[in-house]
Amino acid sequence: MLKKIVGLTVILLGVLQVSFAQQATLKEFMKMRFGMFIHWGPVTLRGTEIGWTRGGSVPKEEYDNLYKEFNPVLFNADEWVKTAKDAGMKYLTITARHHDGFCLWPSAYTEYDIMSTPYKRDIVGALATACKKQGIKFCIYYSVLDWYHPDYPIHGSNDQRIDSSANMSRYVQFMKDQLKELITKYDPYMLWFDGGWEKPWTEDMGRDMYAYLKRLKPSVIINNRLGKEIAAVENKQIDASKMIGDYDTPEQTVGRMNMEMPWESCFTICEQWSWKPNDKMKPLSQCLNILSRTAGGNGNLLLNVGPMPDGRIEARQIARLREIGDWLKVNGEAVYGTLGGPYAPGDIFTATRKGNRIFIHVLDASRSSLVLKNIPGRKVQKAALMNGTAVSVEQSADDIKLNLPGIKAGQVVVLEMNGPVEDIPVI
Incomplete structure (x- = not known):
């Protein structure tokens, strides 16, 4: 009986290892x-x-x-x-x-x-x-x-x-x-x-x-x-x-x-x-x-x-x-290695995230500013375009306002937050 139990355990562990390997490859x-x-x-x-x-x-x-x-x-x-x-x-x-x-x-x-x-x-x-x-x-x-x-x-x-x-x-x-x-x-x-x-x-x-x-x-x-x-x-x-x-x-x-x-x-x-x-x-x-x-x-x-x-x-x-x-x-x-969100995609912008950063992809540059909902427990510490150009930010209890004069569609604004953002539910 003990041999059978050991044998079944080995098989189960092998199946679990395969499953974890498959999930790791899919995640990659x-x-x-x-x-x-x-x-x-x-x-x-x-x-x-x-x-x-x-x-x-x-x-x-x-x-x-x-x-x-x-x-x-x-x-x-x-x-x-x-x-x-x-x-x-x-x-x-x-x-x-x-x-x-x-x-x-x-x-x-x-x-x-x-x-x-x-x-x-x-x-x-x-x-x-x-x-x-x-x-x-x-x-x-x-x-x-x-x-x-x-x-x-x-x-x-x-x-x-x-x-x-x-x-x-x-x-x-x-x-x-x-x-x-x-x-x-x-x-x-x-x-x-x-x-x-x-x-x-x-x-x-x-x-x-x-x-x-x-x-x-x-x-x-x-x-x-x-x-x-x-x-x-x-x-x-x-x-x-x-x-x-x-x-x-x-x-x-x-x-x-x-x-x-x-x-x-x-x-x-x-x-x-x-x-x-x-x-x-x-x-x-x-x-x-x-x-x-x-x-x-x-x-x-x-x-x-x-x-x-x-x-x-x-x-x-x-x-x-x-x-x-x-x-x-x-x-x-x-783009690479990011998660979608925490903001749901829209016609004006879409967002990706990684670590403590949120990336705002500008889709429609017809507006000079962009207002985002605040994320509970998180504050913007720094905002800039991907090339390092600073972006002006105004943050209230409810909103995050990004001032984007001269912004172009296809540009991305990086928000450095005061904590991780990957586990935040989609807003």
């Missing part, structure tokens, strides 16, 4: 605040949206044969990763396989992959190596659905009929084989799933896949799109207890403030996820506004770029990312 991930999303594949040869235009604006047969022309001879993994690093991004997520089923790595389980193209080089492997070299966390996007695969019952966004000859059991095993391949070969820090909303994919499949992946690599972070409970483009209020995954994923919208449940908003730097000629690009002010509001809501931002067919990221996108990086060189302390 949320401190990063800013990452690069990359949507890329043969579809860039047509300049249309990845996956979704298969069988739509691009006929299915034409779409499925684009890989025969895909030869991105100017792709340079080190340059892509340097672009992310110069932008102040801490992690990078590549679409190893999107809804169209094409694989950017040489897979033993399909010939519909990068080795069947004229290029014949491992894109995923090159990025994994470059990320490790430059200190960027490497992450992989993998679609739950696959409109190309014969065993997945739906074969296009424009054709939701169920194929009776498909076999979901075989398809799920195919997914497991490929995901084990990706984890074994590239050791991703995080897996970003998508597509779980379609009917053939069930909640039970999602739970089983999540458990399978955690057995393969307990520390791997997994988003919540293996299940149906996601904020997505509607920015829905979700029930975290029903979520299959480690964090929520609002899309093209800044997530709701949440101090308990981790989340990450994904946005495009232009309008389309994959490359489109002359696609309208977001101005710097909008990019910074999104980044500040995301951090202020206690979330991460995954900002997407779509490289061109030849393998280059557009020079204008690189320039915009470098501008964001220049802003972060000055204001990064107000």
Whole structure:
């Protein structure tokens, strides 16, 4: 009996150690605040949206044969990763396989992959190596659905009929084989799933896949799109207890403030996820506004770029990312490793905090002053912009008034308080 008790104790301690390790990794991930999303594949040869235009604006047969022309001879993994690093991004997520089923790595389980193209080089492997070299966390996007695969019952966004000859059991095993391949070969820090909303994919499949992946690599972070409970483009209020995954994923919208449940908003730097000629690009002010509001809501931002067919990221996108990086060189302390709050995000300003400092991110500079509610038991000892320029403060029993003549949107005011502010409830 004693041996059994000792054995059970050892198992329990092992489970607790794994759980603590997972929580530590997730906490580390949320401190990063800013990452690069990359949507890329043969579809860039047509300049249309990845996956979704298969069988739509691009006929299915034409779409499925684009890989025969895909030869991105100017792709340079080190340059892509340097672009992310110069932008102040801490992690990078590549679409190893999107809804169209094409694989950017040489897979033993399909010939519909990068080795069947004229290029014949491992894109995923090159990025994994470059990320490790430059200190960027490497992450992989993998679609739950696959409109190309014969065993997945739906074969296009424009054709939701169920194929009776498909076999979901075989398809799920195919997914497991490929995901084990990706984890074994590239050791991703995080897996970003998508597509779980379609009917053939069930909640039970999602739970089983999540458990399978955690057995393969307990520390791997997994988003919540293996299940149906996601904020997505509607920015829905979700029930975290029903979520299959480690964090929520609002899309093209800044997530709701949440101090308990981790989340990450994904946005495009232009309008389309994959490359489109002359696609309208977001101005710097909008990019910074999104980044500040995301951090202020206690979330991460995954900002997407779509490289061109030849393998280059557009020079204008690189320039915009470098501008964001220049802003972060000055204001990064107000983003990395912070918590949202203690003031709830608004249209005029948003706030982040760390230790005894509150960072006020100015979103609307049309006012010459800003009035904040007082924090019980706390007083402002010093106020200044991130560059050290002093800011005039008037503090009463009820309010903190910041005088901001000449302030610009995108600037950050640092309030040095007389005590820690991280445990203060959101005001």
